[in-house]
Amino acid sequence: MTAPILYVDADACPVKAEALRVAERHGVSVRIVSNGGIRPSPHPLVQTVIVPEGPDAADDWIAERIGPGDVCVTGDIPLAKRCLDAGAQALRHDGEAFTPSNIGHALAMRELMADLRSAAPLAAGGGGRPFAKADRSRFLEALDRALRKARG
Template identity: 45%
Template structure:
């Protein structure tokens, strides 16, 4: 902020591929904890009426939403994403990052996660069927809610 005032920490959601139940958890937390939440996507998103929740539609290509989040997320913010390169970028900015299944990305684990992601991309590029992620389930939803609650508690 240009006037030198401290900006409150906020939650950024990489919303294009974020499961609906995770968005609902974030929406409820925004109201309960009075924390600003911004969903970023390259398509129009419906959000509940709230002074704490907004959607940002970005134009452009493949990484436009990731770029918008990486440019804005700073120390103290939380980014919800399953995109490992985006998680690495926001960690470098001092933000926290968690995936929709509740797994935190950390400075200690991000290099290994990037390496495994790149390896799997190479396998897929060579025609190897690697399968996709397991279906999102109640345990994933609870793990995410727990991580969000921890982040909210730490910011108080």
């Protein structure tokens, strides 16, 4: 079995530093994927990948490369589905794991919220709740579990 790779969908990711810290503890290579605006990491385990501007360019780059045993950190539900379909694990920034049993519900809720926003854009409200310290802690624990599982 090949060593797992940790892919980080880095645009708007609040846990890049935490992901690197856990990956370093496990000796896992990291791909930080973004369409720009981030400083490349000098860390030897990290490859910073800057993709062209455009919708889903980072998602496509990750989805084309991720495979069984790998882990992806993303808030993007369609990308998480693509990762699961490839046999990888996917985690939200708050540590919640996307799984085959919950990804359908997550996609349906995403579509419902998009429909509500388009039907009443002024009444739809702003994003979700703010990212909290407890979310960061849950993420660290969840990523540690995911990488232990990936390493077998």
